[in-house]
Amino acid sequence: MIKVGIVGGTGYTGVELIRLLSRHGGVSLQAITSRKDAGMPVAEMYPSLRGHVDIAFSTPAEAELDKCDVVFFATPNGIAMQEAEALLAAGVKVIDLAADFRIKDISEWEKWYGMSHTSPALVASAVYGLPEVNRERIKSARLVANPGCYPTAVQLGFLPLIEAGVVDVGSLIADCKSGVSGAGRKAEVHTLLCEAGDNFKAYGVGGHRHLPEIKQGLITAAGKSVRLTFVPHLTPMIRGIHATLYARLTKDVDVQSLFEHRYANEHFVDVMPAGSTPETRSVRGGNACRIAVYRPQGGDTVVVLSVIDNLVKGAAGQAVQNMNLLFGLPEGLGLDIVPLLP
Amino acid sequence: MIKVGIVGGTGYTGVELIRLLSRHGGVSLQAITSRKDAGMPVAEMYPSLRGHVDIAFSTPAEAELDKCDVVFFATPNGIAMQEAEALLAAGVKVIDLAADFRIKDISEWEKWYGMSHTSPALVASAVYGLPEVNRERIKSARLVANPGCYPTAVQLGFLPLIEAGVVDVGSLIADCKSGVSGAGRKAEVHTLLCEAGDNFKAYGVGGHRHLPEIKQGLITAAGKSVRLTFVPHLTPMIRGIHATLYARLTKDVDVQSLFEHRYANEHFVDVMPAGSTPETRSVRGGNACRIAVYRPQGGDTVVVLSVIDNLVKGAAGQAVQNMNLLFGLPEGLGLDIVPLLP
Amino acid sequence: MIKVGIVGGTGYTGVELIRLLSRHGGVSLQAITSRKDAGMPVAEMYPSLRGHVDIAFSTPAEAELDKCDVVFFATPNGIAMQEAEALLAAGVKVIDLAADFRIKDISEWEKWYGMSHTSPALVASAVYGLPEVNRERIKSARLVANPGCYPTAVQLGFLPLIEAGVVDVGSLIADCKSGVSGAGRKAEVHTLLCEAGDNFKAYGVGGHRHLPEIKQGLITAAGKSVRLTFVPHLTPMIRGIHATLYARLTKDVDVQSLFEHRYANEHFVDVMPAGSTPETRSVRGGNACRIAVYRPQGGDTVVVLSVIDNLVKGAAGQAVQNMNLLFGLPEGLGLDIVPLLP
């Protein structure tokens, strides 16, 4: 059994990670730390875990994370970069679900995240944990930067087109819609049911932290600079991201076939039949990314629809997928979940 | 492997049954019938099943249900009573998720369901499938009448009080709130998002079909007649039932202890600590019934809060629990699910 | 024009008051105070007011509330009791939408609200602003204690039965369901969309602040002590309260007729035809209380369904109704609103 620790298990990403790990079969959950809630049984905060998880939150001191095989950081940005080094030095593998190690350009990261980076060297050695791109590198990694939710949905949607060189990368558009759980479990006014419910709005139009992360991935795929307009929106539901992507084709290509070939061997990317419209609920609670691709009116604009559960493929599920790769387990272990519908 | 057939798998109860059976481990899904949709892959109607269920809907003729070990009816009321007899004669066990075999008093059933019963003899032999009451009888049954959703939540909430003889059974009140999935997947105006969303209402106040079913169970437990006022309400959510039950104590009793003892050995009934308020989402997708019990201001009115997922413990999950009992499997096989929260 | 000031206009009750007053026709909105947001245009916080309200939040010092004819307190509990006296001394009428002056028994108030009352003398002189009970006294009042949301729905539902002396007041039950706006616009975890959405739960079962307020009103109507079990629930919608009330009839009475006569001349209480089930959305944004009354199965339990918009008849609308009474205006002025459906 792989000994697992979680730093910061009180948020939505944390409880989702616990849900997935509790049914994984190959892991033993050693500790879940929370300074603020140390001593409280995890199942008291999340009664959905009653009967499934007996552990209580512990202080970092009690947790003995350095005796784990792997530690997940489900913390706010800026924590993992302070604590990862000691764990790595102790031989513990680290998967960060926050943004600390995602962006290679340190100054770019510092600009968007508004703090100084304390471990630039680790950034260089971290592997960006998108298995559909970096599978082999993840397998031998010590430190995995788990991708953000929007970046997962957007990159998986754009990659076949960009890798094949069939679109103009100078005019990409990603119009993305997220459920409210993407904002976490913090007490804030704008995510109250009475503010976010029965309502739809854009946010971060002038600039969102996931923009540089997405661009970094697309630039790598394209081998050259890209221009991307990224507009996130908040939609009144709990889980789910729907990315609607627009690009201009530069070659006349069978896009359906292109996508099917790119993802033929990817267990968690489901290219749906032509004419489908993937629903976010079709992946609710599961680790799949479902994609449909269109050329409306047969024109040269290609439209890609890409949906994920932001807490699963967009966070905790992908983290477990990365853990499986890190330890040579079957990639889908513990992730064979039928989404909850209705 | 137990060979399973499902009659009528196109509704919410049907797809939930498929979700649960697809991860059960001890069954082989032979056929799912739907006259109207025969030939369509199940996963085309429910894309959440893509990659998990390969079978297509079949006609009853193709389905060869008489070669199954067990057949579930996830049909409208009035179907199973016509088809169960032939299956039973062929040695197939039958679990009816509709109401055909729930009520022993045929004329009462006919009054509430508005049709003539075609198999009164089978009603007599059917076992009411509430394992927490009828476990031993279910184990040796051939035909199980799976309880309704409200009846499950209400009976589990009232039973400890009634069995112990500590409340006045002449003035019971069940104020129940259901998510909209309880109304099924039929195209109807009153369950449209724009009708049922951001709205709350009672319905069936003058009389609801689940009233006689609940009363039958409570009468059995009390050993005498009971009077029950049952008011169901529609609440703007998808899954979940919350029953708020009121009774007058006739003896000064430690209700918390009473409930804890009654359900000490019941895996799927979770008596929460005193002062808890069970949330419907804490059982979303799982087979648990969570209960809390109160004596507000220390008075003689006892208040019981009982929550279930109407599609799981209130339908498909309880049906699988019954199937496990019918075939001597561990009662919780395939039902060890962490509810989805948030 | 009546000169109006509002203390604390940043919450949901405040913005609703502004919405109603902006279309009232007989008032001039002089000032809306908020220490924290002084200087910010009200329409910047609530863009729904753009083009309708030009005023900015002001500090209490700038507001010159003592030059107003009437001041509304849309503040947290405990503010109005400190500030009302000076305004009243200056000849300003005061309507408190919080709970400071609702409960005559000071020690009871202090127990439930957890603070010492600073103006017990004012409590004695305040008039409880439920026009359907206290219309004449409100007309000549200087200080009005605007009722709570649950107390409005519950009292209007029980009053005809209690005033007529036809029910056992020793066993009343009020099972109430509220939309989330009842909790206000504070940043709190339990009212986040991801916590309160797609979920249903009870709260405050052991005791809720509105219990003594409701009991006080029912005792006054009954002329003797009453016993009430009050269980509030949170339902995943924005506006609306649905009270489901249970009482035992002690006389055989035509309850439909009883309710129709009691409210025959009440413009804002709508006794619906027998067999109706009032929906909360049927009063969304309007000042009506809609009521239906049942005797299920013709028994001696009477069931009353009572719905209001918690922010209108349960708060700001009733406050405007009280203001109209205070100033001799038509009681419904500015309140002739068609609810928003769907």
Place this chain on the structure above:
Amino acid sequence: MIKVGIVGGTGYTGVELIRLLSRHGGVSLQAITSRKDAGMPVAEMYPSLRGHVDIAFSTPAEAELDKCDVVFFATPNGIAMQEAEALLAAGVKVIDLAADFRIKDISEWEKWYGMSHTSPALVASAVYGLPEVNRERIKSARLVANPGCYPTAVQLGFLPLIEAGVVDVGSLIADCKSGVSGAGRKAEVHTLLCEAGDNFKAYGVGGHRHLPEIKQGLITAAGKSVRLTFVPHLTPMIRGIHATLYARLTKDVDVQSLFEHRYANEHFVDVMPAGSTPETRSVRGGNACRIAVYRPQGGDTVVVLSVIDNLVKGAAGQAVQNMNLLFGLPEGLGLDIVPLLP
């Protein structure tokens, strides 16, 4: 008083029209026809109208629509084209809220709407009822084709850019999100709360009926052909459309100023301050279109956010605005509504 008739008042557009007209002040509602529900009081179907509307649905024969001054068609597509001619001949003005007279190219209309047009001559004489474009022509019209909901939000968002000739009209993108009420009050599976709730999806990606209507308007503004990719999505809320529009600037222009000038005299178009993100709830129940405009990262892609209430500015409110113009009334009469928030 203008005598008004409504054909087909049982849908959401119909009830919204009734809500608006009941508080208009300048009209008298003569008849609301519904073959199916003739005889039923309108307020029985929509209890929100109790106390506000006394009229019952009538048959077309009883309605004497030819004695009205104006008749609104709130019917399915294909009705108004059969009935408008007789009314116009009787001197009645007609406002069609359906699509029968919106598209000048008859064969294009027939292709998208799947039926033969029975009144092509009337199409030629009809005026497209977007007051911000056609105000003067509407004033003297006899037959007004009220715009669709998406076309209203999209055209108002694109027009300043296209009229000013500052964008490439060969690569326009409209990514639109609609509340579920846009689909009407028909009993259909895909708009059930359990299907559309807590879910997000695109639809009609290959082609949607509003595409030719939008293109017709944009072509007129541009004076040349345009290419538009239009992707509508269904979002789990009741009212509201959010259009997110993308275009490539061909000139370096101050887009904020451009929009402010274009709509400086438009009462119902609210150009918000730079950096705003209009929320659909900020127009809930009101006739405003709120717009914000961006150039993310200062690039040449301009992003326009445009929100309306699909049932008001996108249907019934705009129809009343058109009626006001037809009869020389103040354009905003009866439409001075503060949106309902929260």
